[in-house]
Amino acid sequence: MPERVRVKVNGRELEMPAEASVAAALMSAGVSGLRRSRTGEPRGPVCGMGVCMECRVRVDGRAHQRACQFSCREGMEIECR
Numbered sequence: 001m002p003e004r005v006r007v008k009v010n011g012r013e014l015e016m017p018a019e020a021s022v023a024a025a026l027m028s029a030g031v032s033g034l035r036r037s038r039t040g041e042p043r044g045p046v047c048g049m050g051v052c053m054e055c056r057v058r059v060d061g062r063a064h065q066r067a068c069q070f071s072c073r074e075g076m077e078i079e080c081r
């Protein structure tokens with residue numbers, strides 16, 4: 001397993017430790033609001049353990065992926081609002 005991987009966050013390329021969570025990659029990119037509530041308020045990670053669902057982002061085109069629950073992979077494309 002490589003020690004570092006390259007991911008894209010909203011089109012911006014970042015190099016991250018391979019074991020870093022997607023949530024960590026987003027924080028490294030300076031992204032704090034990962035999605036919007038139905039009323040338009042920014043939402044971000046709360047629990048960090050897969051329960052609150054507030055960290056949902058689009059990963060490689062798949063919506064509603066919990067950013068705190070999986071690690072970065074080489075070439076991963078992460079999108080959030």
Ligand code: FES
Nearest residue numbers: 048050053055068
């Ligand atoms: S931070 Fe709560 S599910 Fe990811």
